[in-house]
Amino acid sequence: MDSGSVLSPTVNTPSLPLIEVKDLRVTFNLEEREAHAVRDVSFTIPQGKTVGLVGESGCGKSMTGLSLLKLIPVPGRISHGQILYYSSDATLPPTDLVALPQNGETIRSIRGAQIAMIFQEPMSALTPVYTIGQQIGEMVMLHRKMNKADARHVSIEMLTRVGIPAPEQRVNEYPHQLSGGMRQRAVIAMALSCNPRMLIADEPTTALDVTVQAQILDLMRELQQELGMSILIVSHDLGVIADLAEEMIVMYAGRVVEQGTAEQLFYSPQHPYTQGLLRSAPVLGSKHSGKLYSIPGTVPRLTSTAQGCPFRPRCPEAFDKCAELPPLFVKSDGQSVRCWARIETLQ
Ligand SMILES: Nc1ncnc2c1ncn2[C@@H]1O[C@H](COP(=O)(O)OP(=O)(O)O)[C@@H](O)[C@H]1O
Ligand SMILES: [Mg+2]
Structure with missing residues (x-):
């Protein structure tokens, strides 16, 4: 081009x-x-x-x-x-x-x-013991200085944006409950949550x-x-x-x-x-x-x-x-x- x-x-x-x-x-x-x-x-x-x-x-x-x-x-x-x-x-x-x-x-x-980074293996970026929402929320609270309720709101918004169906439900789930493709979407959501x-x-x-x-x-x-x-x-x-x-x-x-x-x-x-x-x-x-x-x-x-x-x-x-x-x-x-x-x- x-x-x-x-x-x-x-x-x-x-x-x-x-x-x-x-x-x-x-x-x-x-x-x-x-x-x-x-x-x-x-x-x-x-x-x-x-x-x-x-x-x-x-x-x-x-x-x-x-x-x-x-x-x-x-x-x-x-x-x-x-x-x-x-x-x-x-x-x-x-x-x-x-x-x-x-x-x-x-x-x-x-x-x-x-500058956010996502890696080949989505499990390495996610902690098994926290929900998807807690993990995205933590990034947002740390870098965007948001309170818990707002961070949860942003987490759901990001999951929606990366095409995860039923984000209000998924936000409360643990990484092992998601398929490989959905986990990689969640990792992308996490990486992008701080714009x-x-x-x-x-x-x-x-x-x-x-x-x-x-x-x-x-x-x-x-x-x-x-x-x-x-x-x-x-x-x-x-x-x-x-x-x-x-x-x-x-x-x-x-x-x-x-x-x-x-x-x-x-x-x-x-x-x-x-x-x-x-x-x-x-x-x-x-x-x-x-x-x-x-x-x-x-x-x-x-x-x-x-x-x-x-x-x-x-x-x-x-x-x-x-x-x-x-x-x-x-x-x-x-x-x-x-x-x-x-x-x-x-x-
Ligand atoms: N911790 C390490 N100790 C020694 N060599 C390493 C280490 N990490 C990577 N390397 C070496 O650095 C080179 C480049 O690695 P890397 O950047 O991971 O390659 P790629 O991502 O293209 O597969 C490789 O030869 C690899 O063996
Ligand atoms: Mg490599």
């Missing part, structure tokens, strides 16, 4: 940045040496837009998402880079989240209230069956258009999120290997890895039951010391130049690709 397209209502609005990630590096101290789970990653999340982050398991997607909330698990840490967070007041300078104290007041006021400016959705549909997966993605699209928030949607499945995201980032072995609009990546993928991911993506709603293609080989281990393009051992187009790490090459249409085979032909 080029910048002149009017297909989406958000396309023509000026895209001020909400988050600018610059040269982000996440490091683990493993086996007495440093290993980088995220390597010099840069991208922008514009206000009110959906950005998709894809790559196979182990490529650094979750660590990138968790960095935005400074929630990297120990022994990991952000070892380099900036994460600039722009406030809704455009006259104020952005805050560098990396520079903030780990659990200080500022980052705690951002987590949940301004965040941004939602990070890390594999939000992976645990769900295909029909429910499509419903949850539709719901996220509706809510994004209604509430105008930014979304970073993380998935190993390019096919699932290309439809929801406007901008896409493909990660491999901790690095960005391709970046562009969803349309560019879906219809004209440049990197052999992106092409492989597309071929291995199941088509939503398709009746095709044949065996899916899978990219041969595996993602390199975090401790790998191999030099050059990390995709080289699995790449059908690898040649001698690939012994050197390719730079991220930006094409004239804005799409970027980290692949010598493309750089040679595009230049």
